[in-house]
Amino acid sequence: MWLYLRFTLSYRDVEELLxxxxxxxxxxxxxxxxxxxxxxxxxxxxxxAP
Structure with a gap:
């Protein structure tokens, strides 16, 4: 979940990374x-964040 919130990734992008x-x-x-x-x-x- 942090990948989706931290970077501009879609749910499907996060699915592929996992x-x-x-x-x-x-x-x-x-x-x-x-x-x-x-x-x-x-x-x-x-x-x-700074």
Missing amino acids: AERGLDVSYETIRRWVDKFGSAYARNLRRL
Whole structure:
């Protein structure tokens, strides 16, 4: 999920990156993770940015 929030990647791009690492996750699962955890994760990224 951090890949989607940190970089300008689509859900399918993240799906492909995870597949290269051996993780079989659909883009729909990534979308659900972003919906559920995305706002908190983005808030932490903004706080840590210089």
